Amino acid sequence: MRASFIINPYSAKKNYQQFLDLLLKKIPNANYLVSESLEDTDSFIKKEWDNTDVFVAVGGDGTISTVAQKIIHSEKILAVFPAGSGNGFSNETHFNKNIDDLLDKIKKGNFQQIDTFTVNDRLSINVSGAGFDGEVIKKFEKTSRGFVNYIKVTVKTFFIYKSIKIKFEEAYQQYDGEYLMLNVANTRQFGNNAYIAPHASYSDGLLDIVLVKKFTFWQSLGFAFRMFTKRLKENEYLSYFQVKNLKFIIENSKSWHLDGEGMKISSPIQVKILPYSLKILID
Template sequence: MRKVTLIVNPTAGRGRTARLVEVLQRAQGPDCEVLVTRAPGEARELAGSRRDDTDRVVVAVGGDGTVHEVGGALVGAEAIFGVLPAGSGNDFAKMLAEPPPPESAAEYFASAEVRRCDAGEIRIRHADGRSTQRYFINGVGIGFEAVVADAASRARWLGGSARYIVSAVRRLLTYRAPDAVLRFDGREVAGPLFLVAVGNGRCAGGHFYLTPEAAIDDGLFDICFTTTRSIPRLLRRLPAALRGRHLAFDDIELERSQAMQLQCPDGCMIHADGELLARNAVEVEVDILPGALRLAG
């Protein structure tokens, strides 16, 4: 049996995850530890300190932000990655098997089937000259999607996926797409890129299936993008994106690739797994890392 580390973000799910701590602690055995984070970034540190343990499953207990930290720390690691969803959106968890009840989590992850899962790497050059790098698990959003993710993270007065939907409608009426150049597989798309969604998983923002056919083990990203600026058109496409049917519109495209680059001289916003990485990025490079995670479940 494997050892199990449950890393719990007590603020996920508007604080609902905090109520899981006692349940998890009561169910833990001698080969299970429950670690509760106290600050942003701590989940990444805790997971990183256990990345070389081949017989350990490190489980993110929380939302996509917790998945981002724990999974990112385990890219290329010996330790196994697991997810017990307890957040508002739980986008990456939609790609996984049905999660166990909290009281059975330790037992489940100790013996769950392990498979290989892709991850991604993003490198950003910011308008102020800084360069940053980050691993991600579920996906990257550039432009409008990042603006919505940022707005939703501050709309704490709304619960669950409602904050993403309300934020999307509000920002849609005022957002202006910057001119950018998107490149992948020898193709170049130039113009006002309203949205670029790079999906390892299928869902973003809790309910938006922007890359509805993505797979986490095919060695490819699904890249959804549009250059349309018509607000009436975009308002009609928004409900379709909730069901993954927006690709039926001829002004929305989806391609698959192992890498993409984007240049945006005027700067754009970027998120990865719902976490804001840049407010004013001018150059972006994204690469797939095939099979970079050992995944339980």
């Protein structure tokens, strides 16, 4: 299959040259773009559309989501070479940092159709959320990134963050209340194998809504342990429910992250599943 590679030079501490050198060693005439902007990526995909079967995103979840936005509801296939901070989507969809494995997948051309979703018409492919984790992402983006910096920002923010107030549409009013965070999960994990929704599936036509109430710092250590060991389950601080679509209002915060990219989104919020909207490369 014909592949085009879109490389985010700012992912993985700007260490993309090693990947590019190896790619050109294996495929001297490889078609690629080192993208400096969203406009670069958009122009490249449009230019190479008729000559490409597989678009390969080289970067983190934000890069992958940017490429996915351009090819959903089409015959084009998404592939990934993970080069981000958390690599949640690539972990869930079985892409690794072995370029030979990637090229072998491209050669075979097998694919699967998966779900995506939107938050007020903004596309998400992995996990998006509001509240505490949205605030953490906003602060994390001002650091040099990396897992250690993420933990540092998370701990500092925990002690000062106030709960968000959420009001849901009538069918889900029993969940109205104050929460540390709300997450919309298409896959199981944020990244770095932090499984916020251990039973979520990207091919079931449903989204897992995760509601977390504020707890003490010591309780947060237990929460983190269970999250990293896939053992999170409902309790007095944690609620799950599944939806295809959902409307709600967050009264006192606009801080969101979509696939790990921080942004502000104003209420009312409308979440919609897009079933089987994206083709991804598989073994």
